[in-house]
Amino acid sequence: MAGKASLRFQRPPVIAAAACVAGKKEGEGPLGPLYDQVDESDLFGADSWEKAESAMQKRAAQLALKKGNASPDQVRYLFAGDLLGQLIATSFGTMELGIPLFGLYGACSTMGEALCLGAMTVNAGYGDQVMAMTSSHFATAEKQFRFPLAYGNQRPLSATWTVTGCGSLLLTPWGSEGLARIPAVTVGRIEDLGIRDSMNMGAAMAPAAFHTIEQNFLDLGVDETWYDQIITGDLGMIGSRILLDLMKEKGRNLKGIHRDCGCLVYHNRRQDTHSGGSGCGCSALVLCAYILPKIRSGEWKRVLFVPTGALLSTVSFNEGQSIPGIAHGVVIEGMR
């Protein structure tokens, strides 16, 4: 394994506030009652899916600011991204905020990337308030990566369902009050085992999750016992099984410790979501609505949050390229 990829913060930045907004199907999922807002139309008051995704970002950002008692001009930097080509959901969703913007793309791992950079920025003293935000929308993603909804595309059982959702987090320096803190991050490398099936992204991303988790253990000198939970982004049921197999080969038993946002977000059988949820809204929703409250309540002391991304486009896929994966690790622990 190559050099270090992790950073440890002596005075861990704080997640001061978190807000999330979700679509109808997500609202009907097991975490439905935990989301701050659910839009029953999936349109969020807009007249196109892309504008709907932007409107969702705006709502989530406004909610996070409200919860954090902050105004946009107090937020020094915004780290944000989505799945669409040229990040249009983010550009149109965040422009009215007027916050200096770093546009990010890490496929469904983008919340990990945003939290890594946000924590690095706050820890370095570059800003007292920094925002991390990502979104995805089922309808925009189907159009971007597969077919418009009207086509009635059929999906194999290995496919995941892109989450309609957005999570927005406000990061503040050590010493401030908040929900949780980020004592370390592990930035991901691209891993490519040659998977070419775009309807099985869990398989493409599992090796990346595996390597990032192992790198985190190595860099920080810990192992799986250091964490109450290791929660991957959106491997879904197939990818999660592969991750557990890879871990087992290393002699690690993650049973009971490992969860996956893609498996948590829907009633998979009842909601016909096959392998689970995906999209950079998936890990964002689960983080804001489920993980942070459990850390805050003290149920979990320390979680390794590992959003995973499949780095494909329709162009690369149609040209016969493989689907590389990436995963970023964020250690999140309670305030006490």
Place this chain on the structure above:
Amino acid sequence: MAGKASLRFQRPPVIAAAACVAGKKEGEGPLGPLYDQVDESDLFGADSWEKAESAMQKRAAQLALKKGNASPDQVRYLFAGDLLGQLIATSFGTMELGIPLFGLYGACSTMGEALCLGAMTVNAGYGDQVMAMTSSHFATAEKQFRFPLAYGNQRPLSATWTVTGCGSLLLTPWGSEGLARIPAVTVGRIEDLGIRDSMNMGAAMAPAAFHTIEQNFLDLGVDETWYDQIITGDLGMIGSRILLDLMKEKGRNLKGIHRDCGCLVYHNRRQDTHSGGSGCGCSALVLCAYILPKIRSGEWKRVLFVPTGALLSTVSFNEGQSIPGIAHGVVIEGMR
């Protein structure tokens, strides 16, 4: 104007090495002899334009590493991006390097975004070697944003020509030897004046360049006289004229101080490139081949480098949305 967007580094990070690789048309431009490598086929040994762009990134990264006397596993983090949907040029171009990756999207401003984050990372002590890299390719960009080359698309005079090129820079901490240093950065906000003509991106980006330059002056307490040159990314001839007009309204005369990478990269009339060059390879090439050597030689002491980006996609454009712009400012000064 809202709060601060700039950071000043007391011990400025150093640009230790820079390398650039360009296509045939760029090689025939005024800066042609200054590029490290020119590929006469524009294919860089690959069999598709997308793979060509990735191959170009790989070459530029390898050259920068060689010049900086570094190996990939010594590079702590890579900040990189391109113009293509889901950043496929970057994913496939950088994966063999195995460097922990932050994928960035800021349209043609991405080299500014990468340098801001790279300098912030090095300055915070998060890594002794960090890489910033961006690319664009005429053929992949035409396919992504307009039409495949075989269509023989005609272009209005306000259009720019996407540069086939990649620049890669190695950043190291204060105290190390190198070509130049980065004493300050100004992170851009999205500016949208409602321009809807995707064949006139200079007009869409000029207000963003204007605001970033003004924000830089305000935050650092300086004005245009502090800089030997203010060099924008790829406004082209039309965008540059608009920027100078906006500056004039503010009572600032940038004549003789302002240059634009889009105007520098081609013999615009002879090479039929209309308003100039664009693409995130444009400012990357001009920075590596032209700006840094002039700073190194002492001809320029301090430059404000302002890559500009037009945040559109074919989807946002076809849905009748405007073209927001963004520009990131990077102060670059000589080592002495």
